[in-house]
Amino acid sequence: xxxxxxxxxxxxxxxxxxxxxxxxxxxxxxxxxxxxxxxxxxxxxxxxxxxxxxxxxxxxxxxxxxxxxxxxxxxxxxxxxxxxxxxxxxxxxxxxxxxxxxxxxxxxxxxxxxxxxxxxxxxxxxxxxxxxxxxxxxxxxxxxxxxxxxxxxxxxxxxxxxxxxxxxxxxxxxxxxxxxxxxxxxxxxxxxxxxxxxxxxxxxxxxxxxxxxxxxxxxxxxxxxxxxxxxxxxxxxxxxxxxxxxxxxxxxxxxxxxxxxxxxxxxxxxxxxxxxxxxxxxxxxxxxxxxxxxxxxxxxxxxxxxxxxxxxxxxxxxxxxxxxxxxxxxxxxxxxxxxxxxxxxxxxxxxxxxxxxxxxxxxxxxxxxxxxxxxxxxxxxxxxxxxxxxxxxxxxxxxxxxxxxxxxxxxxxxxxxxxxxxxxxxxxxxxxxxxxxxxxxxxxxxxxxxxxxxxxxxxxxxxxxxxxxxxxxxxxxxxxxxxxxxxxxxxxxxxxxxx
Numbered sequence: 001x002x003x004x005x006x007x008x009x010x011x012x013x014x015x016x017x018x019x020x021x022x023x024x025x026x027x028x029x030x031x032x033x034x035x036x037x038x039x040x041x042x043x044x045x046x047x048x049x050x051x052x053x054x055x056x057x058x059x060x061x062x063x064x065x066x067x068x069x070x071x072x073x074x075x076x077x078x079x080x081x082x083x084x085x086x087x088x089x090x091x092x093x094x095x096x097x098x099x100x101x102x103x104x105x106x107x108x109x110x111x112x113x114x115x116x117x118x119x120x121x122x123x124x125x126x127x128x129x130x131x132x133x134x135x136x137x138x139x140x141x142x143x144x145x146x147x148x149x150x151x152x153x154x155x156x157x158x159x160x161x162x163x164x165x166x167x168x169x170x171x172x173x174x175x176x177x178x179x180x181x182x183x184x185x186x187x188x189x190x191x192x193x194x195x196x197x198x199x200x201x202x203x204x205x206x207x208x209x210x211x212x213x214x215x216x217x218x219x220x221x222x223x224x225x226x227x228x229x230x231x232x233x234x235x236x237x238x239x240x241x242x243x244x245x246x247x248x249x250x251x252x253x254x255x256x257x258x259x260x261x262x263x264x265x266x267x268x269x270x271x272x273x274x275x276x277x278x279x280x281x282x283x284x285x286x287x288x289x290x291x292x293x294x295x296x297x298x299x300x301x302x303x304x305x306x307x308x309x310x311x312x313x314x315x316x317x318x319x320x321x322x323x324x325x326x327x328x329x330x331x332x333x334x335x336x337x338x339x340x341x342x343x344x345x346x347x348x349x350x351x352x353x354x355x356x357x358x359x360x361x362x363x364x365x366x367x368x369x370x371x372x373x374x375x376x377x378x379x380x381x382x383x384x385x386x387x388x389x390x391x392x393x394x395x396x397x398x399x400x401x402x403x404x405x406x407x408x409x410x411x412x413x414x415x416x417x418x419x420x421x422x423x424x425x426x427x428x429x430x431x432x433x434x435x436x437x438x439x440x441x442x443x444x445x446x447x448x449x450x451x452x453x454x455x456x457x458x459x460x461x462x463x464x465x466x467x468x469x470x471x472x473x474x475x476x477x478x479x480x481x482x483x484x485x486x487x488x489x490x491x492x493x494x495x496x497x498x499x
Contacts, residue, residue, distance in 0.1 A: 017111060020111070021108070024209075029221070032212070041058070042056040049335075051350075057201050060226035069164065069242060072222055084138045091135035091187060094214040098124055102124045112201075116344070119345075137485045141159050141489065154495075159492075161489065167181040167194040168245070169248055170248050171199040174196060174202075175204075182207075184484045193222045237257065239264075244267040250273055254475070271430075274307070274431060275309045275426045276306060277433070279434050280312070280321060284317075285435070286317060288457065290324045290328060293325055297406070298343075299460070305402070305474075307404070312412075329373070330371075330388070332386050334377065335383075346383045353405075358397075363393070368393065369390045372387060373386050385406075386407075387406060388410070431454070433454070450471060453468065467481035
């Protein structure tokens with residue numbers, strides 16, 4: 001391509017980026033209206049591939065948060081009375097609109113979060129599936145009717161919406177984490193206030209516009225973008241007006257929110273941090289295991305709670321596994337997510353890049369060998385070269401801290417008992433991965449692992465039709481599957497005397 005042609009292509013792309021950004025509402029969505037934040041306050045949204053400002057959006061205040069919750073409370077009674085079919089139809093229309101606009105929505109996500117366009121499109125498809133899944137669940141909400149054991153009375157069991165909800169979503173999956181919460185909330189008949197991460201508010205604002213077009217009544221979903229999440233959300237949690245909090249984010253923040261929720265005994269569901277073990281036994285299909293590790297490690301540049309954090313490989317194949325994984329990761333093109341062929345985008349910000357650098361330096365200092373990568377890239381943006389480390393010490397920080405970056409840390413092991421003990425030696429328990437062709441071992445190890453999910457001979461576990469969540473300090477409750485809507489429903493027992 002000539003320099004003139006390349007410049008023209010860059011200008012076209014820049015024009016499309018500007019058009020996509022211009023089309024997104026930049027205000028707060030409260031009571032069905034787009035309004036400015038108190039005092040006209042705004043926050044900057046940065047492009048992580050350059051560190052430059054993309055645009056500004058409303059920076060909500062505590063008063064704005066109160067107004068949003070008041071709107072949700074005012075809309076709750078009427079929305080709870082809508083028919084399941086009506087709620088399902090809204091979700092179905094939103095599902096269709098997400099697919100119709102997938103190209104623009106993917107570009108928008110790439111601009112604010114950094115992931116390559118192909119991954120962003122995958123997330124939009126994944127996000128839309130939550131709406132389709134819960135559209136079906138809306139029409140299957142059921143209770144029960146039974147005879148009292150002693151006779152003379154009947155039990156009527158009803159399922160009702162829990163009430164106004166507070167939803168807090170992270171920056172790493174800015175659309176899917178929203179639909180994973182909004183889908184069941186809407187299906188159950190709950191109103192909500194949703195607070196997206198301040199780094200990636202644009203995807204949620206675009207989703208708000210889609211829900212309006214899909215026919216969602218005013219006040220059912222209210223969106224508050226804000227840089228000071230704690231200052232805005234704590235008063236809402238403690239107000240007594242909300243009845244549920246759903247949070248996806250760090251365990252540290254989750255514990256703070258749990259303490260706040262205790263004040264009014266808010267119902268909670270939380271997907272918190274992870275420290276996923278990825279175990280490869282000597283009888284595993286090596287090619288399959290490397291492909292699984294690549295998927296479990298490099299999805300979203302490693303910025304996922306489900307990312308393989310500790311890779312345990314049997315000592316008899318550890319060297320070969322590390323070599324093959326190094327070849328795969330070393331060949332992944334790094335760059336701005338909008339560029340053709342790029343498979344690894346930037347990390348979210350400077351702090352993320354600095355932390356990954358610290359963790360790699362610590363592991364190497366404790367004897368780890370760098371197979372490929374090992375450092376941040378120079379220049380603008382927050383890029384880190386895909387990295388494979390072998391011989392990582394159990395004492396390395398990355399054994400206890402989420403890496404949240406494109407770094408695969410490999411530690412050899414000798415026995416099944418040893419690796420299961422090591423895998424469980426963590427306060428976290430979101431997901432584990434196991435690769436083996438021994439059926440008895442597969443079941444034995446899967447049952448022994450202390451995690452809410454297990455990927456058996458596969459590196460991806462997320463699916464809207466499956467219950468997603470962890471144990472121990474990785475969270476409470478489940479999202480998705482046929483149990484996800486239960487988090488937004490209360491069970492009411494009505495006793496009926498017949499005599």
